Amino acid sequence: xxxxxxFLFVSVVFSFAILTLTVxxxxxxxxxxxxxTFFPPTHIQAKLAVEWGDEIEKRxxxxxxxxHFAGGALLKGPQIWDGVLKGISDVGMxxxxxxxxxxxxxxxxxxxxxxxxxxxxxxxxxDFYNKYKFKEFDDVEVMYLFAHGPGILHTQKPVHNLExxxxxxxxxxxxxxxxxxxxxxxxxxxxxxxxxxxxxxxVVEATWVPVEALKGWKQGEVVKYTIECQSVGYSQxxxxxxxKKKWKSLPEDVQKVIKxxxxxxxxxxxxxWDQSDEGGREFCRSLGNEFIQLSDQESQRWVExxxxxxxxxxxxxxxxxxxxxxxxxxxxSEVERHRGM
Numbered sequence: 001x002x003x004x005x006x007f008l009f010v011s012v013v014f015s016f017a018i019l020t021l022t023v024x025x026x027x028x029x030x031x032x033x034x035x036x037t038f039f040p041p042t043h044i045q046a047k048l049a050v051e052w053g054d055e056i057e058k059r060x061x062x063x064x065x066x067x068h069f070a071g072g073a074l075l076k077g078p079q080i081w082d083g084v085l086k087g088i089s090d091v092g093m094x095x096x097x098x099x100x101x102x103x104x105x106x107x108x109x110x111x112x113x114x115x116x117x118x119x120x121x122x123x124x125x126x127d128f129y130n131k132y133k134f135k136e137f138d139d140v141e142v143m144y145l146f147a148h149g150p151g152i153l154h155t156q157k158p159v160h161n162l163e164x165x166x167x168x169x170x171x172x173x174x175x176x177x178x179x180x181x182x183x184x185x186x187x188x189x190x191x192x193x194x195x196x197x198x199x200x201x202x203v204v205e206a207t208w209v210p211v212e213a214l215k216g217w218k219q220g221e222v223v224k225y226t227i228e229c230q231s232v233g234y235s236q237x238x239x240x241x242x243x244k245k246k247w248k249s250l251p252e253d254v255q256k257v258i259k260x261x262x263x264x265x266x267x268x269x270x271x272x273w274d275q276s277d278e279g280g281r282e283f284c285r286s287l288g289n290e291f292i293q294l295s296d297q298e299s300q301r302w303v304e305x306x307x308x309x310x311x312x313x314x315x316x317x318x319x320x321x322x323x324x325x326x327x328x329x330x331x332x333s334e335v336e337r338h339r340g341m
Contacts, residue, residue, distance in 0.1 A: 030095045036089035038077030041070040059257045096237045097174025105134040110175035112232040118273030120338035121235035123146035141247035143240040144262040146269045148210045149277045150233030153221040154204035171207040176237040178309045212276030215283035231299040
C-alpha cells in the first residue's frame, strides 16, 4: 500500500512539474511586441489600440503579447514613424501630418474636402490607398489606416464670417495650416498635446480639430465657440504600422490573425471617432460653449477661399510625378457619394 501511495505521489509531482514546464515554455515562446501612440491612455483611440492587441493575443492563444506606450511615453507623435522604421517600437500609431512631406499621396486626405463623418473619411482613405497603393508605405507593414471626423474651427471669440478670422492665431497642423492662411488667419504649428496650454495662455486663439478633441483633450475648457464650418471640414490620415523586419519574422499564422483583426478595427476605429465627436459636443454644451452655424452664403465663401489649397497641392504632387488632380477628383467624388448615402 505504501509503495502505491509513493508511486501516486511521485506521479502527481511529475505531472505537475511537466505542466509547469509546459506553461513556462509557452510563456518563453510568446512573441512580445511594443506599441507606441501619442494619444493619452484615457483617449478612446489609445484604448482601442490596447483592445486591438488584446484581441490578437486572444486569437493567437497568448502567442503574441503587447506592451503599450501611450501618451508619447516611448516616442512622441512626430517621432513614431521613424521609431517604427528603426525598430524602437515594433508597432506605432500616429498622424501623417506630424511628418509632413513624407506622405505626399496620403496628404490628399488632409485637404478641406468637407467630410461628413469619420466613417466616410476612413472608408475613403482605405479605398484611396487600396486603389493607388502608395509607395510611401513600402518601408513598413501597414496594419490599418483611418481618419477622424470633420476637423472644424474652435475659437475663444465668436466667428461669423471671413472678416472675423483676419489675423486670428490658429493652431494648425499640416494642410490645416494652408487652410488657415487661405481664410486670412495666422497658422501656429504645434502638436496636439501642447494645444490646451497654448489656448490657455493665449499663444493661440483658436484650433482646428474634430469636435472629439474638445473632450478627449479637454480643449473645450479653453475655447468658447465651435464654428460649424463642415463645408471645409478636413480630416487627417492616421497609420498603424509595424516594423517591416519584425513583421517578416512573425509566423504566418500570427500574420493572418493580425491582418484579420486589423481589418475589423478599421470600421471600429471610425465608429469610435464619430461617437467621440458626439461626446465632445455634449461636453461643450455642459460647459455652456456656443455652436455657431455659418449661413449658406458664408459657408460658400469659405469653400471658395480654400480652393487655392487644392491647386497648390495638385501642383506640388505633380512635380513629384504623382497624379495630384486625379487624387483630388477621386476623393471629391467619394465624398459626394458618401454624402448621398
